Amino acid sequence: MIEFEDVTKRYPDGTVAVDRLSLRIPSNEITVFVGPSGCGKTTSLRMINRTIERTGGRITIDGEDINAKDPVVLRRGIGYVIQHAGLFPHRTVVDNVATVPKLLGWDKKRTRDVAMELLERVGLDPKLAQRYPAQLSGGQQQRVGVARALAADPEIMLMDEPFSAVDPIVRHQLQEELLRLQRDIGKTIVFVTHDIDEAIKLGDNVAVLRVGGKLAQFAPPAELLANPADEFVESFVGQDRGYRALTFRQAEGVELGPLPDELIVDEAGKPVGWSKGGDELLPVGAVFHRGDSLRAALDAVLTSPVGQGVCVDDDGKAVGAVDQAILAGALRS
Numbered sequence: 001m002i003e004f005e006d007v008t009k010r011y012p013d014g015t016v017a018v019d020r021l022s023l024r025i026p027s028n029e030i031t032v033f034v035g036p037s038g039c040g041k042t043t044s045l046r047m048i049n050r051t052i053e054r055t056g057g058r059i060t061i062d063g064e065d066i067n068a069k070d071p072v073v074l075r076r077g078i079g080y081v082i083q084h085a086g087l088f089p090h091r092t093v094v095d096n097v098a099t100v101p102k103l104l105g106w107d108k109k110r111t112r113d114v115a116m117e118l119l120e121r122v123g124l125d126p127k128l129a130q131r132y133p134a135q136l137s138g139g140q141q142q143r144v145g146v147a148r149a150l151a152a153d154p155e156i157m158l159m160d161e162p163f164s165a166v167d168p169i170v171r172h173q174l175q176e177e178l179l180r181l182q183r184d185i186g187k188t189i190v191f192v193t194h195d196i197d198e199a200i201k202l203g204d205n206v207a208v209l210r211v212g213g214k215l216a217q218f219a220p221p222a223e224l225l226a227n228p229a230d231e232f233v234e235s236f237v238g239q240d241r242g243y244r245a246l247t248f249r250q251a252e253g254v255e256l257g258p259l260p261d262e263l264i265v266d267e268a269g270k271p272v273g274w275s276k277g278g279d280e281l282l283p284v285g286a287v288f289h290r291g292d293s294l295r296a297a298l299d300a301v302l303t304s305p306v307g308q309g310v311c312v313d314d315d316g317k318a319v320g321a322v323d324q325a326i327l328a329g330a331l332r333s
């Protein structure tokens with residue numbers, strides 16, 4: 001656990017970037033710092049690896065004050081990923097990933113093996129290993145940045161707006177991959193973003209900061225959406241928070257109706273379209289799985305041309321349908 005106790009950062013010009021911040025960042029989970037520009041997110045993050053020194057309070061990792069450690073030793077146990085990846089332009093991809101293992105004096109073979117394995121883990125084709133950063137797309141560079149931060153197998157990963165500089169589609173992919181990776185590696189990740197949707201999607205816990213570096217709320221995303229602590233948090237999480245809160249409600253409890261006769265399925269039972277009587281088929285619309293959220297179920301109903309959302313099992317076989325009336329009942333409960 002990383003604990004902030006009354007942590008303050010006052011820059012030499014008098015700016016108070018972080019003001020008596022107290023919070024506990026649980027191990028092996030993703031904690032997101034979110035808030036408007038200038039609210040002290042980056043300052044808070046960088047005080048953890050002491051690339052910015054706090055001016056008041058205490059930060060401990062597993063009970064030990066980080067100031068009791070040599071900063072170089074401290075940073076070896078903490079991976080750091082930044083916007084635009086910050087790769088070394090004159091080193092190949094594999095050499096970039098191998099940066100810290102080389103500093104630690106690992107032998108060549110082990111270093112290379114670990115670097116290649118990590119490239120694969122973050123979803124990069126091994127063929128890219130010998131390229132230089134400028135020969136990669138922005139999304140690929142970010143993946144290399146994540147692989148480099150993971151190379152020495154640190155307990156903690158600090159990620160400062162790592163996905164802000166890529167387009168929305170790549171950003172979505174990188175977010176999904178981070179969640180997948182985290183299911184395997186279970187690191188303590190502290191992630192900074194100004195995007196509340198990203199915070200809600202990635203965070204096990206979200207710390208909302210307000211300008212002046214004060215903590216407005218620290219809570220799991222579902223709690224943040226359901227019970228914003230004050231007007232600032234409420235306006236920051238957005239107008240459609242009720243709808244977005246459905247992301248955290250399981251569709252599992254929704255009673256499925258029978259498959260309508262108009263739904264045409266193939267021989268494996270997978271939905272192929274809605275029959276209009278003749279040969280023409282209307283598209284199925286979005287489908288949802290049993291374990292999906294109520295938001296996915298609602299989306300299926302809204303995108304279905306006949307107002308019936310199709311539920312499928314793990315093999316893609318249609319197992320039931322829901323309509324507005326069934327969903328309305330689920331929402332009321």
Ligand SMILES: Nc1ncnc2c1ncn2[C@@H]1O[C@H](COP(=O)(O)OP(=O)(O)OP(=O)(O)O)[C@@H](O)[C@H]1O
Nearest residue numbers: 011013015017036037038039040041042043044194
């Ligand atoms: N070296 C510095 N000297 C003086 N003030 C600074 C310094 N670095 C940052 N600040 C100020 O501290 C406050 C917090 O900055 P910080 O970069 O931590 O915010 P942020 O929430 O990460 O912002 P953004 O989302 O825009 O990156 C801002 O008012 C900023 O201008």
